[in-house]
Amino acid sequence: MFESLSDRLSHSLRSITGKARLSEDNIQDTLREVRMALLEADVALPVVKDFVESVKQRALGQEVMKSLSPGQAFLKIVQAELQAVMGEANEGLNLATQPPAVILLAGLQGAGKTTSAAKLAKLLIERDKKKVTLVSADVYRPAAIKQLETLANEVGADFFPSEASQKPADIARAAVEHAKIKFSDVLILDTAGRLAIDEAMMAEIAELHKLVNPIETLFVVDAMTGQDAANTAKAFGEALPLTGVILTKVDADARGGAALSVRTITGKPIKFLGVGERTAALDPFHPDRLASRILGMGDILSLIEEAEQKVDKAKAEKLARKVKKGQRFDLEDFRDQLQEMNKMGGITGMLDKLPGMGNMAQMAQQNVDMKMFARMEAMINSMTPEERRKPEMIQGSRKRRITQGSGTQVQDLNRLLKQHKQMQKMMKKMKGGGMQKMMRGLGGMMPPGGGMPPMR
Known part of the structure; x- marks a missing residue:
């Protein structure tokens, strides 16, 4: 996520964070690089200008000059200003109304409205324990209604059927x-998109x-359209009283221009x-955490929250007991x-949130066959229960x-x-305690140069 922006900013800031003393000259040099990094990331020019000016004013002020480590203080200022550009804190949904609370999704065709509707339903059902109904008023795209019905069944939401022959207003009225x-x-309510903004659609x-x-009223926009995303959001904001934005395809966006521009340009x-494509791949937006990730500091809080929500605690406790007693770690x-x-987004999703591991996540994405884990699971599923418990018996014809x-x-x-044998050895070391032993064991699973073996 935002790899090129993160690399450029980290490189620009690395030269200044180690300095014992900051002058107007070295701050100017660094800010010039930061400005270029933001412009190349397709951040809107007014946003870049305001951001650089704010950082400059604060950096030349007393908080940096009197600091014991001026370079670190400068980095904190950049982080705080990045956060301010994207919004100070996470703003959740406002559902304080007489049920049903209606959420309307708007946006251009191909932005990901239909999948976002299902992802949002899943989040509300699982996290907030809400009963959710999904409906499509997209009567122009032949497969839209069927697609939403399939996704509604997948996430466990109620689905209100509609037909292409109906009027969107009639569908919406009946759905309520x-x-x-x-x-x-x-x-x-999932609405119809268009290939471009037009008066008929807006009306x-x-x-x-x-x-x-x-x-x-949430505007759904593709992050990969960069600065255009912010401008399109502005046009929709003039036609509709938007309450917020859902930024899609963020995992595939190396630049990050949309994330840094949308808030300032729309005010939403x-x-x-x-x-990601999975129905669980929708994250609440935390500006402070994203600012940390952009600067290569990771996002441990989101990783912990994900673990709390998605990890099967009973299985985790069972494994912990096994490890403690020194029992065999089987297949x-x-x-x-x-x-x-x-469930946690695979190895790249986890690495991406760890401090200093953004590049490692990128390498894993390029070098690891992402279907590898599905194949590993398929192989284990093809074994008998006894073979899973005693892998050493898997020979010849069994293989x-x-x-x-x-x-x-x-x-x-x-x-x-x-790999299982290596994990087994690692778990044995864990019996004696110590995260350090476990990390050394994990290191043994990685080939030279990082990433897991490609299994292609």
């Missing part, structure tokens, strides 16, 4: 009545807004980030660990049976067994 009858807490969506009077907060335990890691059953090669299975 349906949500009341079903005692839904929230109704998420239709304004009519829908007037009809359902949503408590939240970014409420969520879409960080079923290994499969559980793979599944838990997948052929397992690889044929999982659609893999014998060398894939050999690699899996070798």
Whole structure:
């Protein structure tokens, strides 16, 4: 996420953070590099100008000059100003109204409104324990209604059916009545997009807004469109009383221009980030945490929150007891660990949030076959319960049976067994205690140059 911006800023700031004394000259040099980094990241020019000026004023003030480590103080200023540009704090959804609280999603075609509707429903169902109804008023895109129905079933939301022959206003009116009858807490209305902003679309969506009077009107925009994302959001903001923004495809955006421009240009907060295709890949937006990640400081808080929400505590406690007693770490335990890691966004999702590991996440993305973990799980699923408990018995014909059953090669299975053995050794070291021993064990699983073996 935002790799090129993060690399450029980290490089620019590295030269100044170690300095014992800051002068106007070395601050100016660094700010020139910061300005270039932001412009190349497609951040809007007015935002860049204001940001650089704010940093300069604070950096030449007393808080840096009187600091014991001026370089570190300068870095803190850059972090604070980045945070201020994106919004001071996380702004959640306002659902304080008589149910159903209507959330209307607006945006251009291809921005990811339909998947965002399902992701938002999943978040509200699992985190806030809300009953959610989904409805599509997109009568122009043939597969839109069916797509939302499929996703609604996947996330466990109620779905109100609609047809391409109906008028969007009629669909919305009937959906509100349906949500009341079903005692839904929230109704998420997915609207039609267009390839470009046009008057007909704006008029239709304004009519829908007037009809359902949503408590939240969220603009869904593709982060990869950079500065255009902020300008499109501004145009929608003039037609609709927006309450916030969902920035999608953030995981694929190396630049970060949209994240740094949207708030300033629209005056509306970014409420969520879409960080992948999975229905669980929607994160509440925390400006302070994202500022840390951009500057290579990681985002431990989000990692902890994710672990609390997504990790199976019963399985974790069972494994902890096993490790404590020095019992064998078998292939079923290994499969559980793979599944838990997948819930947390895989190895790249976890590395991306660890301080100083942004580059490592990038390397893993490039060097690791991302289907590797699915294949590993398929191989373990193709084994008998006894083979999972006693991997040493997997020889000859058993190997052929397992690889044929999982659609893999014998060398894939050999690699899996070798990695499991290394994990087993690591768990034995954990019995004696100490995170250091575990980290040394983890290091042994990584080939020279970092990242897990590619298993292609």
